[in-house]
Amino acid sequence: MSIIISKNTISFARQLQSITGENVMLCYQCRKCTLGCPSAYAMKMKPHELMRAIQLGLEEKIYWSGTIWICLSCETCNTRCPQDINILRVIDGLRELSKNIEYYNPEPFIPALHKIFLSLVERYGRIYELGLALLINLRMLTPFKDIDMAYPMLMRGKLKLLPHKSPGRKELQNIMLKIKGLEKASSHSKSKGEISANQKFHNKGDI
């Protein structure tokens, strides 16, 4: 594999910085993030490799690795980074960017769970745990997963059969709708006049 370093390679790091306020170019590969990361063992691209990949603008490789979805958001890397980079904020920025891009995701169920979670919150105002578990299990085609865990919880009244509706849900729905509108407008104005992120991947070819 050859990597061509040019002025353009840094543009991805700068784009992320404009969204998150975090400067990934400060990373000097000390690997503290990876050493403390509880889920690094399950990542194809480790956290310090992710930071370097961002510096080199290897956008496609980043999404294909699935690392941004294996991250548990436990904040260990942020706490220990000697350059004070908020790595989780960077990963959240990548997760946000990935919404507008078509890419192969080896971990499709994790963003699917977030979608189901937020749609239940939007509907009821609070999370409906049993519904969330059932819906994601159906999506993963494993309808009976964790039934051994759910049964004793149901027997002890720790899982409610029906959702609890918050009286504040109308206000919440209103806010969520406004935010969706704002984000749609901003992603539309950004892609105007530029080649779309999807096309960009095709033009880059195999890096």
Added chain:
Amino acid sequence: MRFAYYPGCSLSSSGIEFNISFKYVARSLGIELFEVRDWVCCGASSAHSTSHLLSIALPTLNLIHAEKDGFDKLIAPCVACLLRFKVANIELEKNPELRNLIHKLFGYEYQGKLRVYHPLEVFHEIGLDKIKSKVKKKLSGLKIACYYGCVLTRPPKVARFDDVENPQSMDSILRALGAETIDWSYKTECCGVSMTLTRSDIVLKLSNDILREAKEAGANLISVCCPLCQANLDGRQKQIEEVYKTSYGIPILYITQLMGLSFGACPEEVGLEKLITSPREVLGAIGVM
């Protein structure tokens, strides 16, 4: 002490015994709790993984309700909710652009004066002396591993509470109740809960590490302060034992359940019957159950 109380989604279902036992302890210590009016979900991991603006807006909606009702302190026992509230407060304080956007979204200017607490922070503000004065039954004989979980103390700039790598806030309370707390190295390791429904294999591995370390360090009970940690370590303990061909049988209790028992509560008053791994043997041996 008057507090707005944000129980969060977990404390109404899978973490219901945290709700029951915290309310018991709050009554004993003179902490007045008023549930946040029409509270909604804080968005948890799903909101910050989807949209930064949404992850600030959802907790702010609840903060605004509490502020409008005249509170200046809010308690969130679920550590995942707690972090989202603390992050929202800090981001709104340092980012005027975001503050304007939130102001426009809600048509209300949030003052940002509401301080957000975890129950442990409040217990320490009340002081160990007052806690000691309420003890009716000493917990001597228990060897407890205090498990703080990932984000109670992290990141320190946001949490602003306790030591980030070796916290002591739970240990010191339990020692004041007469229990022995053990020194171990997995106090703040992550149990993996954000992937509990999707990559359960990761969750089982991380939770197994925690249970194994606690047992090897000699604990006969683990004390927790987050409903998500509890659901994982207790609810998945059977699965972990099957997958890793081992046997733990370690009861996972909330700190507030242990405090309640020590303050003289009967087992039902702190929701002991809700636990999956029975604490009967361990607590029976010291005569509190």
